[in-house]
Amino acid sequence: MGKTIIISNRLPVQLQISNGSISAIPSVGGLATGMKSVHSGSDSIWIGWSGLTDEDIPKELAPQIDKALAEHGSSKVNLTSDEVDGFYFGFSNRTIWPLFHYFLEYSEFELESWNVYKAVNQKFADAILEKAEDDDTVWVHDYQLMLVPQMVREKRPNISIGFFLHIPFPSFEIFRTLPWREEVLEGLLGADLIGFHTYDYERHFLSSVRRLLGLEVSFNDIYQDKRIIKVDSFPMGIDYKKFSEAAKEHEKNTTEQQSDLQQRLNNHKRSTPDAKLILSIDRLDYSKGIAKRLNAFEYFLNKYPQYKEKVRLIILAVPSRSNVPQYQLLKKEVDELIGRINGDFSTVSWTPIWYFYRSVPFENLIDLYTSSDIAWLTPLRDGMNLVAKEYVATRTDKTGVLILSEMAGSANEMNESLLVNPNNFEQTADAIYEAINMPKEEQIDRNTELQKRLERYNVERWANDFMSSLKEQKERDAANVSKRLTEHRLSVVLDDFKNAKKKMLFLDYDGTLSGFHADPQKAGPDEELYALLDALNALKDTEVYLVSGRDKETFTKWFLPKKYNMIVEHGVWISQNGEDFRMLENVKNDWMEKIRPVLESFVDRTPGSFIEEKNYSLAWHYRKTDPDFGNLRANELNTVLTSLIANDDLSVLNGNKVMEIKSSNVNKGRATMRVLGEGDYDFVLAIGDDWTDEFMFQELPESTVTIKVGRQNTHAKLFIDDIKYVRNVLKRFTD
Numbered sequence: 001m002g003k004t005i006i007i008s009n010r011l012p013v014q015l016q017i018s019n020g021s022i023s024a025i026p027s028v029g030g031l032a033t034g035m036k037s038v039h040s041g042s043d044s045i046w047i048g049w050s051g052l053t054d055e056d057i058p059k060e061l062a063p064q065i066d067k068a069l070a071e072h073g074s075s076k077v078n079l080t081s082d083e084v085d086g087f088y089f090g091f092s093n094r095t096i097w098p099l100f101h102y103f104l105e106y107s108e109f110e111l112e113s114w115n116v117y118k119a120v121n122q123k124f125a126d127a128i129l130e131k132a133e134d135d136d137t138v139w140v141h142d143y144q145l146m147l148v149p150q151m152v153r154e155k156r157p158n159i160s161i162g163f164f165l166h167i168p169f170p171s172f173e174i175f176r177t178l179p180w181r182e183e184v185l186e187g188l189l190g191a192d193l194i195g196f197h198t199y200d201y202e203r204h205f206l207s208s209v210r211r212l213l214g215l216e217v218s219f220n221d222i223y224q225d226k227r228i229i230k231v232d233s234f235p236m237g238i239d240y241k242k243f244s245e246a247a248k249e250h251e252k253n254t255t256e257q258q259s260d261l262q263q264r265l266n267n268h269k270r271s272t273p274d275a276k277l278i279l280s281i282d283r284l285d286y287s288k289g290i291a292k293r294l295n296a297f298e299y300f301l302n303k304y305p306q307y308k309e310k311v312r313l314i315i316l317a318v319p320s321r322s323n324v325p326q327y328q329l330l331k332k333e334v335d336e337l338i339g340r341i342n343g344d345f346s347t348v349s350w351t352p353i354w355y356f357y358r359s360v361p362f363e364n365l366i367d368l369y370t371s372s373d374i375a376w377l378t379p380l381r382d383g384m385n386l387v388a389k390e391y392v393a394t395r396t397d398k399t400g401v402l403i404l405s406e407m408a409g410s411a412n413e414m415n416e417s418l419l420v421n422p423n424n425f426e427q428t429a430d431a432i433y434e435a436i437n438m439p440k441e442e443q444i445d446r447n448t449e450l451q452k453r454l455e456r457y458n459v460e461r462w463a464n465d466f467m468s469s470l471k472e473q474k475e476r477d478a479a480n481v482s483k484r485l486t487e488h489r490l491s492v493v494l495d496d497f498k499n500a501k502k503k504m505l506f507l508d509y510d511g512t513l514s515g516f517h518a519d520p521q522k523a524g525p526d527e528e529l530y531a532l533l534d535a536l537n538a539l540k541d542t543e544v545y546l547v548s549g550r551d552k553e554t555f556t557k558w559f560l561p562k563k564y565n566m567i568v569e570h571g572v573w574i575s576q577n578g579e580d581f582r583m584l585e586n587v588k589n590d591w592m593e594k595i596r597p598v599l600e601s602f603v604d605r606t607p608g609s610f611i612e613e614k615n616y617s618l619a620w621h622y623r624k625t626d627p628d629f630g631n632l633r634a635n636e637l638n639t640v641l642t643s644l645i646a647n648d649d650l651s652v653l654n655g656n657k658v659m660e661i662k663s664s665n666v667n668k669g670r671a672t673m674r675v676l677g678e679g680d681y682d683f684v685l686a687i688g689d690d691w692t693d694e695f696m697f698q699e700l701p702e703s704t705v706t707i708k709v710g711r712q713n714t715h716a717k718l719f720i721d722d723i724k725y726v727r728n729v730l731k732r733f734t735d
């Protein structure tokens with residue numbers, strides 16, 4: 001097991017140079033604060049941006065910079081100020097951040113900053129490649145580095161790569177507006193495991209992958225050519241012990257040991273013992289809803305005037321991304337709002353809002369958390385919001401009320417808090433009222449549950465879960481690879497084939513010999529395929545059967561003149577040596593009158609779907625339908641049909657974007673077994689791609705070489721990645 005390489009834009013510390021000397025200050029923001037705890041306890045290296053541009057660093061200080069970072073287990077990626085502008089202040093925070101937080105109107109789509117984003121992602125990938133060995137694990141973090149997984153994968157196909165997104169993944173309707181949406185998805189799919197904070201973000205991502213890349217998704221696996229990518233949700237926790245113990249220590253402080261801030265907070269408590277302190281802490285970011293919170297506070301004071309002079313709101317707004325115009329505007333808006341509210345409501349002995357625009361050291365954070373009766377955290381959108389968790393962790397006596405926005409990822413796990421929609425002032429004002437008046441016992445009950453969960457699923461557990469899931473995914477991949485039809489395995493199969501006396505090849509058509517097309521009639525054979533099938537049919541002592549679910553008219557047109565052997569409609573019809581099709585099974589089709597209207601009603605209600613009518617079966621195709629909607633309708637149809645056909649001898653086959661209703665005693669396994677019974681074959685091969693081919697894989701004799709096209713679960717013994725490879729393999733039989 002190799003080392004772990006953590007990679008993120010923000011390192012655990014930010015370097016500053018003043019008067020020729022370097023200082024390292026802790027980074028603010030959930031990614032850095034949370035990952036810091038994970039990093040400190042392991043032998044990982046952390047690669048990221050130091051916070052200084054190349055232009056900021058005098059040549060003579062360069063070695064000291066590396067040394068200062070190495071003390072924190074970190075190493076840097078060098079960025080020029082133009083790169084920081086285009087990559088960080090540009091594409092990351094003027095395009096992706098607003099878009100992924102549903103601020104579509106703030107998103108700028110500039111080709112120039114996209115190009116810088118790509119180039120800088122390449123720089124980060126190169127920094128990993130420089131340090132990584134094949135048995136290392138690379139853990140890439142966040143939206144600034146979404147192209148890195150694929151860039152590393154290209155150069156190191158076997159390395160283990162995890163990616164975690166710390167912000168929301170927006171719904172498809174929002175994500176689709178990004179001009180470079182496919183590139184971003186493909187970048188992420190370079191990872192083996194992609195993690196999100198919540199199931200909602202995960203399903204939005206999967207929906208975009210299905211719709212924009214057309215990839216097959218089964219549960220939380222994405223099937224991409226030769227790889228399976230796992231997607232899952234891992235809600236990030238906090239270093240619970242660090243916060244709860246700091247709070248316990250804090251209680252022991254004598255007055256002299258207390259910070260200035262704590263003394264100021266104490267004065268407040270002393271002067272107005274029955275007044276409540278409400279705390280709001282965020283980076284100054286429009287996604288955090290600070291301006292809205294101020295308006296809601298004003299609304300509260302007007303709705304419940306009895307609380308004037310009885311509540312005080314402390315706003316800690318941490319400076320963030322101040323080169324981005326939207327953040328500058330927000331700063332102005334917040335300053336003005338606070339000025340106005342304080343102007344309107346202040347009395348001689350009371351200012352309703354205390355405002356701090358800065359970041360504070362850890363000990364002051366603990367002062368604020370432990371002194372506040374209520375934490376009011378109502379982002380408009382937030383990937384997780386760790387502050388909410390930190391506040392609860394510091395409540396050593398279990399009192400305190402958390403008012404949390406439904407739009408924060410943490411709301412999913414913090415049901416015992418007062419959850420509000422930040423846009424609903426009425427509800428928010430009532431929540432503040434409820435928080436002020438909540439009996440102590442109820443506060444304790446709620447926090448007891450919250451603390452139990454936060455203590456159990458802490459940041460260490462979160463990181464371990466992610467890493468074990470990544471490891472499992474790699475092992476699963478390796479197990480899968482053990483079934484791949486490698487060159488070595490193929491040569492064994494070819495030897496057996498050559499040494500056999502009487503040989504049989506069963507070949508499925510769609511998805512095996514030919515690719516899919518939205519219109520099945522357009523997926524006809526090409527010249528290369530005819531040439532291949534001619535060559536196979538010319539082989540000595542070898543019989544070849546095309547085994548398909550297709551109707552006999554289509555195969556008559558495509559293949560009868562070639563005199564290929566064919567089994568169609570899953571085994572209803574057979575044609576041998578160019579003879580007309582004859583029935584292999586005695587089946588009826590009078591049931592179709594009952595089923596057809598049901599399928600027609602589904603076609604009417606499912607745009608893009610259509611019915612294919614065969615002699616003895618009906619198929620409902622939904623390849624052209626929106627994938628989520630198609631699957632939903634397919635499930636619905638399955639339920640309707642299952643009850644409808646309960647007394648008939650019919651079954652429903654769920655194929656690749658098609659549902660087919662046919663006689664139960666017809667399937668490819670039974671049909672191929674009948675043909676096989678006509679001779680004494682000592683080599684049999686069956687190859688197919690979908691569910692209907694599993695009948696062959698299961699029913700043919702154990703010695704059969706069964707090959708699945710694709711990576712989905714199968715009864716076949718071997719798998720092949722794609723159609724192109726199928727053709728190459730079959731060509732080898734003719735050499």
Ligand SMILES: O=P(O)(O)OC[C@H]1O[C@H](O[C@H]2O[C@H](CO)[C@@H](O)[C@H](O)[C@H]2O)[C@H](O)[C@@H](O)[C@@H]1O
Nearest residue numbers: 010029030031142166167236382383384385386
């Ligand atoms: O690095 P910055 O541009 O200064 O921004 C600070 C971080 O903000 C974002 O934090 C997110 O991660 C938290 C932990 O998972 C989560 O609780 C929060 O909801 C997110 O907004 C950003 O994702 C990080 O990359 C930044 O470093």
Ligand SMILES: O=c1ccn([C@@H]2O[C@H](COP(=O)(O)OP(=O)(O)O)[C@@H](O)[C@H]2O)c(=O)[nH]1
Nearest residue numbers: 028029030031033283318359360385386387
């Ligand atoms: O002055 C401050 C204020 C906040 N924080 C930390 O910044 C993080 C904020 O993370 P959160 O997930 O709430 O939001 P983000 O800023 O990452 O969007 C939390 O761990 C806080 O403890 C900090 O280090 N110094």
